[in-house]
Amino acid sequence: MSDPIGFIGAGQMGEPMVHRLIGAGRSVTVYARRDEVRQRLTEAGATVVDSAAEVGAAAQIILCCMFSDAQLRAVTLGDDGLLAHCAPGTVVASHTTGSVSTVRELADAAPDVTILDAPVSGTAEDIANGRLTVLVGGPDDAVESVAAVVGAYASTVLRTGGLGTALDLKLVNNVLFAANAQLLSAAVTVADGLGIEEGRFLEALAACSGDSRVAGHVRGIGGMATFSEIAGPFLRKDVDAALVAAKDAGTDLGLLYDVVKRGPLTLSN
Numbered sequence: 001m002s003d004p005i006g007f008i009g010a011g012q013m014g015e016p017m018v019h020r021l022i023g024a025g026r027s028v029t030v031y032a033r034r035d036e037v038r039q040r041l042t043e044a045g046a047t048v049v050d051s052a053a054e055v056g057a058a059a060q061i062i063l064c065c066m067f068s069d070a071q072l073r074a075v076t077l078g079d080d081g082l083l084a085h086c087a088p089g090t091v092v093a094s095h096t097t098g099s100v101s102t103v104r105e106l107a108d109a110a111p112d113v114t115i116l117d118a119p120v121s122g123t124a125e126d127i128a129n130g131r132l133t134v135l136v137g138g139p140d141d142a143v144e145s146v147a148a149v150v151g152a153y154a155s156t157v158l159r160t161g162g163l164g165t166a167l168d169l170k171l172v173n174n175v176l177f178a179a180n181a182q183l184l185s186a187a188v189t190v191a192d193g194l195g196i197e198e199g200r201f202l203e204a205l206a207a208c209s210g211d212s213r214v215a216g217h218v219r220g221i222g223g224m225a226t227f228s229e230i231a232g233p234f235l236r237k238d239v240d241a242a243l244v245a246a247k248d249a250g251t252d253l254g255l256l257y258d259v260v261k262r263g264p265l266t267l268s269n
Helices: 014-023 035-044 051-057 067-076 101-109 124-128 138-148 165-193 198-205 213-221 224-249 254-263
Strands: 005-008 028-031 048-049 061-064 091-094 116-117 133-139 155-163
Touching: 005 014, 005 051, 014 028, 014 124, 028 051, 035 067, 048 051, 048 124, 061 067, 061 138, 067 101, 067 133, 067 213, 091 138, 101 116, 101 165, 101 224, 116 138, 116 165, 124 133, 133 138, 133 165, 155 165, 165 198, 165 213, 165 224, 165 254, 198 213, 213 224, 224 254
Parallel strands: 005 028, 005 061, 028 048, 061 091, 091 116, 133 155
Antiparallel strands: 116 133
8 A cells, every 4th residue: 555645625626636546546534524525535435534633644745725825724824734743754735726925834834844836727527537737846856756646636747846836837827818718708799799609609619720728618618607607716816816926026917917807707806
């Protein structure tokens, strides 16, 4: 049996990650709060515990998949948090798409623990099929150890450099994605004004030069309204984080943010 893996954050993205880890023969100790998730993961073969602290005590490679910086801080910091209970040499990789300042705060809070920023690109379906992309920033040896683990659900692991580089890259990617979504939404509006129904336009676009990854997502989930409902909260969070990152670096998002702000979808706060 391979060394145990710790996991915190078995939500929409995290739960299929845990299932893939178990399917790859990994022993997984996971902290989950929802009863139905706890039951599913127990039945799948995971060891389900009642606190982040117990995860910290059980494994030396730990993955966190939280929605936001606030959630990540809540489970990792403080006397009852994950980091206070990790053994020296533990590697903690965060899949959260948040701010570089947060992962640096975690690194400062636990100098004997190696923190990696490891944001992901893809969907829950990509995870279930083992074709997720994971970007990883941090020391080379720790990155290699985590790459070997996340290979259970990722087909592409990109090593980006030092701590924070993966998040910066992912945030720029997500702002570009949001800008593409705004342009697509604007194109759908123009097509509608010309009497072209949205579904027909999106279907035809698939065979034309203006197609994009965003258009493929929109087709796959049933149109712009559904896309906005599902993706909107994530993109708004990521655009806000990118604004902060750019400000901290003494730069701005330029034309990308202009498109995100002016487009028909509500993708910025």
